Amino acid sequence: xxxxxxxxxxxxxxxxxPHTFDRSGLHLSYLDxxxxxxxxxxxxxxxxxxxxxxxxxxxxxxxxxxxxxxIGCGLSDKPPESLYDYALKSRVDDLxxxxxxxxxxxNVTLVVQDWGGMIGxxxxxxxxERVKRIVATNTGAFPLPASxxxxxxxxxxxxxxxxxxxxxxxxxxxxxxARWCVTRRPLPRDxxxxxxxxxxxxxxxxxxxxxxxxxxxxxxxxxxxIVRDTALSLERFRGVPTLLLWGMKDxxxxxxxxxxxxxxxxxxxxxxxxxxxxxxxxxxxxxAIGKVKEFLAKHPLG
Numbered sequence: 001x002x003x004x005x006x007x008x009x010x011x012x013x014x015x016x017x018p019h020t021f022d023r024s025g026l027h028l029s030y031l032d033x034x035x036x037x038x039x040x041x042x043x044x045x046x047x048x049x050x051x052x053x054x055x056x057x058x059x060x061x062x063x064x065x066x067x068x069x070x071i072g073c074g075l076s077d078k079p080p081e082s083l084y085d086y087a088l089k090s091r092v093d094d095l096x097x098x099x100x101x102x103x104x105x106x107n108v109t110l111v112v113q114d115w116g117g118m119i120g121x122x123x124x125x126x127x128x129e130r131v132k133r134i135v136a137t138n139t140g141a142f143p144l145p146a147s148x149x150x151x152x153x154x155x156x157x158x159x160x161x162x163x164x165x166x167x168x169x170x171x172x173x174x175x176x177x178a179r180w181c182v183t184r185r186p187l188p189r190d191x192x193x194x195x196x197x198x199x200x201x202x203x204x205x206x207x208x209x210x211x212x213x214x215x216x217x218x219x220x221x222x223x224x225x226i227v228r229d230t231a232l233s234l235e236r237f238r239g240v241p242t243l244l245l246w247g248m249k250d251x252x253x254x255x256x257x258x259x260x261x262x263x264x265x266x267x268x269x270x271x272x273x274x275x276x277x278x279x280x281x282x283x284x285x286x287x288a289i290g291k292v293k294e295f296l297a298k299h300p301l302g
Contacts, residue, residue, distance in 0.1 A: 044114020072207025
């Protein structure tokens with residue numbers, strides 16, 4: 001099946017030529033920009049590779065930037081649940097298959113945000129020898145910290161018919177994220193429209209809903225075994241240079257998640273922005289990207 005999203009409203013904000021990877025009959029869109037050591041950027045929900053656009057532009061002169069759109073997201077196909085199970089394991093399998101297809105098997109720098117942390121670090125747990133640097137921003141790679149309750153907005157979306165209806169029929173999750181996930185200043189209208197464009201119909205919001213509904217919170221939840229095993233694997237990366245970039249006004253991945261990252265990665269370099277939210281690369285893009293460039297230069301591979 002082909003993706004049926006209408007033309008992007010402001011294509012100049014996404015100055016790339018996406019590639020397509022056939023994944024069991026579904027088309028997974030991804031960026032492959034520049035040359036050099038691979039920097040793999042893994043997005044979350046309800047974003048897409050557009051979130052990393054300025055980081056790609058800043059790095060592609062020295063690095064090979066690979067940025068997939070998860071199935072159901074961005075410019076990738078958006079199948080019904082009958083054609084794709086939208087499970088965490090499938091997300092990790094997709095990332096692994098794409099990187100195998102591209103021959104990316106060494107000197108990987110992972111840049112992860114939101115669900116991308118869980119997906120990217122689960123991939124890293126499968127191939128710890130491949131991952132040489134980690135950049136994490138407002139994300140997780142372990143169970144929900146005991147000190148952090150699941151926010152009520154996510155609880156409603158995860159557990160109720162009303163929440164599902166609002167996400168699918170009213171696009172409530174995408175619209176709310178475009179407003180609440182930035183705190184320094186509102187997203188410009190054209191940027192906001194680019195975030196919303198791939199999720200223009202209820203049929204194109206299945207992934208948005210499933211990401212919320214499949215948050216693994218307990219042993220009985222599908223995918224919790226991956227979360228648990230990934231958390232247990234994190235000690236293997238204590239020698240891997242790690243950069244933590246955090247918007248402290250994130251209402252989900254807040255100080256509790258940052259503290260857990262610092263517990264697992266006591267060697268990590270950390271930078272925080274007290275006035276920034278979940279979309280740090282929108283709130284403080286130039287500052288955060290500058291920290292990434294400094295970090296990569298400070299820890300060269302080879």
